[in-house]
Amino acid sequence: MSRKYFGTDGIRGTVGQAPMTPDFILRLAQAAGTVLNRYELQNTSERQEHKAAAGGGSRAGRATVLIGKDTRVSGYLLESCLEAGFTSVGVDVVLVGPMPTGGVAYLTKTLSMSAGVVISASHNPYPDNGIKFFSASGTKLPDGWELEIEHQLTQDNPCKPSVELGKARRLADASGRYVEFCKGTFPRDKHLRGFKIVVDCANGAAYSTAPCVFRELGAEVIVIADQPNGVNINEGVGATHPAALAQAVQQHGADYGFALDGDADRLICIDHSGRLYNGDELLYALVAERIATGQVVPGVVGTLMTNMGLELALQDLHIPLVRAKVGDRYVYEKLQEHGWHLGGESSGHLLVLDKHSTGDGIVSALQVLRAVRVLGKPLADILSPVHMMPQVLENVRIEPGYDWQANPALQAACEAVRAELDGKGRLLIRPSGTEPLLRVMVECHDACSATKLANQVVAAVGEFVS
Numbered sequence: 001m002s003r004k005y006f007g008t009d010g011i012r013g014t015v016g017q018a019p020m021t022p023d024f025i026l027r028l029a030q031a032a033g034t035v036l037n038r039y040e041l042q043n044t045s046e047r048q049e050h051k052a053a054a055g056g057g058s059r060a061g062r063a064t065v066l067i068g069k070d071t072r073v074s075g076y077l078l079e080s081c082l083e084a085g086f087t088s089v090g091v092d093v094v095l096v097g098p099m100p101t102g103g104v105a106y107l108t109k110t111l112s113m114s115a116g117v118v119i120s121a122s123h124n125p126y127p128d129n130g131i132k133f134f135s136a137s138g139t140k141l142p143d144g145w146e147l148e149i150e151h152q153l154t155q156d157n158p159c160k161p162s163v164e165l166g167k168a169r170r171l172a173d174a175s176g177r178y179v180e181f182c183k184g185t186f187p188r189d190k191h192l193r194g195f196k197i198v199v200d201c202a203n204g205a206a207y208s209t210a211p212c213v214f215r216e217l218g219a220e221v222i223v224i225a226d227q228p229n230g231v232n233i234n235e236g237v238g239a240t241h242p243a244a245l246a247q248a249v250q251q252h253g254a255d256y257g258f259a260l261d262g263d264a265d266r267l268i269c270i271d272h273s274g275r276l277y278n279g280d281e282l283l284y285a286l287v288a289e290r291i292a293t294g295q296v297v298p299g300v301v302g303t304l305m306t307n308m309g310l311e312l313a314l315q316d317l318h319i320p321l322v323r324a325k326v327g328d329r330y331v332y333e334k335l336q337e338h339g340w341h342l343g344g345e346s347s348g349h350l351l352v353l354d355k356h357s358t359g360d361g362i363v364s365a366l367q368v369l370r371a372v373r374v375l376g377k378p379l380a381d382i383l384s385p386v387h388m389m390p391q392v393l394e395n396v397r398i399e400p401g402y403d404w405q406a407n408p409a410l411q412a413a414c415e416a417v418r419a420e421l422d423g424k425g426r427l428l429i430r431p432s433g434t435e436p437l438l439r440v441m442v443e444c445h446d447a448c449s450a451t452k453l454a455n456q457v458v459a460a461v462g463e464f465v466s
Contacts, residue, residue, distance in 0.1 A: 005153075006146040008327035010132025012121050015074040020129055022081050028131065029085025031152035033166075035145075036063035036114045037090060062166065064092040066108050068099030068174075069119035070205040070262045073230030074129045078119045082131070087166035088159040096174035098228075100205045100264035101132070102360025103178035107171070109138035109357060110181075120205065120263035123240045126231045138357035140329040175209050182213045185355040186366045190373050192219035197369075198257035200245040202238025203228040206264035210362050217366075222252045234261065239268040239348050239361075246270050256369070256379070260361040265328075266348035267361040269368060271379055279348040280310040282368055285382050286342055286352065289371035291317060301334040301343030301351075303327070304428055308443055309388040316385060326430070328359045389425065390447035392454040394440045395432070396461045404431070404438055404461065413460035417442065417453045425450070427457065 005011050005019055011028070013020040019028075040063040065086055069075035079095065086093050091114075096107065101118050108116030116134035124130075133141045133149075159165075186192075197219045201207040207226040214221045224244060225237035237244045239261040249257040249270050257270040269277040277285075283300065290297050299320045302310065311321045322338065324330040328349040335343045335353055344350035350364040372379055398404055405411075410429075417427050425444030432439060438461055442454040 003143070003146055004150055006150065008325075008329070009122065009140075010118075010130050012124065012128060012130030014127050015077070015129050020074075020078075022077060025078050025081040025131065026085040026088075027153060027157070028149070029082045029091075030089050030157035031155070032115070032133065032149050033063065033065070033086045033089040033091035034155075034157045035148050035152050036065065039063070040114055062090050062092060063114035064094060066094045066096060066104060066111065066113045066116045066171075067119065068096045068101075068104035068107075068116070068205070070121075071098050071203060071207065071228035071230065071233050072119075072121070072126050072129055072262075074126075075119050078129055078131070082117060082119070083168050087168055089157055089166070090160045090164045091166045093166060093168040095168060095170045097170070098205050098207070099174060099178065100209060100260075100360065100362065102265060102356060102358060102363060103174070103181075103205075103209065105134050105138035105358040105360075106178055106181050106356065107174060108134050108136065110177070111171075112136070115141075118263060122263050122265070123202075123234055123238065123261040125235070126233050134358070139332060140358065142329075142333070175212075179209050179212045179216070182209070182360075182362050182366065183217060185352075185363050186217055186370060187374075190370065192217040192369060192373075194218075195256070195369065196220045196222070196252065196254045198222045198224065198245060198248045198252060198254045199226075200224050200237055200239075200248070200257065200259035201226040202234050202260050202262050202264075203232045204234065204238065204260065204262035204264060206260050206362060210260060210264065213362055213366070222248060222254060224248050238262065239266050242268050242270060242276055246274050246276070250274060256372075258361070258365040258368075261348075264361045265359045266345075267350065267364045267368075268348050269365070269379070273380070275380060277379060277383070279344045279346045279350055280307045281383050281386060281388065282348070282364065283342065283344045283350060284310055284313055284386050285371045285379060286350070286367050287314065287317070287319065288382050289367075289374050290342075291319075292375055297340075297342060299338055299340045301331050301338070301340060303331060303345050304430065305346050305391075305441065307346060307388050307391065308426055309386055313386040332358070389443045389445055390450050391441055391443045392447070392450040394454050394458050396438045396440060396458055398431075398436055398438050398461070400436045404429075407460070410457070410460040413457050417456060420453065427453070429457070 121128035121130040245257040245259045324334040331343040349359040428441040
């Protein structure tokens with residue numbers, strides 16, 4: 001059974017257009033709440049006692065959901081819809097307001113919540129918004145859970161009588177708890193004194209927490225894009241617009257700059273020279289620090305888009321790279337499958353599972369700075385063994401429903417390209433999960449060759465859809 005509403009990272013779309021409409025979000029909360037209450041009935045009294053002691057929900061036999069959001073103006077609307085939907089089916093709600101995705105995951109776990117919900121469209125512009133769920137253990141919901149919620153959406157989820165309605169409250173010290181957690185992922189015997197850091201908060205969810213974390217660890221911090229107004233999230237700033245960060249790093253003579261996205265689960269880094277480091281490179285830095293300090297790194301998980309240059313550099317360290325489908329949830333599943341700790345995406349989603357249960361841009365930045373501090377050399381030197389290959393990515397629009405895999409011209413072009421690459425590069429073709437697009441990526445040592453080979457494949461796709 002395929003998912004109708006959930007994509008690779010929750011449900012996302014333009015607010016006011018299906019599915020991001022008030023009536024749907026209310027029904028989604030009712031369906032999710034009904035599913036959660038079924039599971040809650042199976043929980044033991046021991047978990048309920050733990051939940052009460054930790055400051056979480058305390059009413060036995062009912063689910064409790066923690067809801068956080070980014071800074072989009074539509075967050076107020078969607079938060080109200082979720083609160084109404086959950087409480088109408090007897091689920092208690094804890095509201096934390098603007099909070100990074102990693103913070104929602106952490107608080108969901110540490111407060112023994114039944115689930116966590118993040119209202120965010122990540123790096124998308126402000127007219128968009130989204131809903132993503134976290135399990136009680138602070139991880140993205142697996143496909144099976146999302147399918148169960150979608151099935152429940154087709155059922156009747158009536159409002160409970162007043163005596164059974166859920167209650168809602170706000171957690172006043174949510175930000176402080178999360179800041180302390182982030183600081184705790186940095187070595188206790190280390191500090192950030194002597195570092196001058198620029199932090200780009202993308203006018204998003206981390207606008208108040210990220211600067212606190214770095215300052216309280218001793219860094220001199222210059223903050224940009226920390227004045228959200230509901231409509232300026234990701235606008236010319238953040239991880240998808242690194243030019244603003246590069247300019248600030250140069251202007252202030254900073255050692256490093258870190259750009260987060262709207263919900264602060266991804267990270268891009270820039271050093272004093274203006275060099276930009278993506279997720280693949282930052283992942284290598286984390287591996288290098290662990291190897292240098294005698295820790296065992298049995299393997300690393302990337303995605304289909306992970307640069308082959310990282311794979312070759314890891315091979316030199318005798319560390320295998322396993323590729324998952326695109327999406328940090330799939331990276332997490334592969335890490336769990338192998339019992340490994342380190343993984344990530346080129347886009348800047350990094351997973352460090354012995355520090356956190358999900359991707360967190362602030363925690364990731366601290367691990368990068370840890371590598372710089374422990375190894376005693378700049379990031380550029382740490383990454384000298386990594387030679388990133390040029391990647392050319394083309395998006396080709398196709399008609400919905402077309403079986404592109406049955407296109408003989410495309411198959412012939414792919415065979416020709418792979419023969420020319422001769423194992424020294426990669427060709428990847430995958431359909432978009434959200435649009436009628438075919439994504440064509442070619443990676444090899446020479447950018448001109450990559451462009452030429454990608455165009456050969458694109459031309460073959462064009463013959464098929466024209």
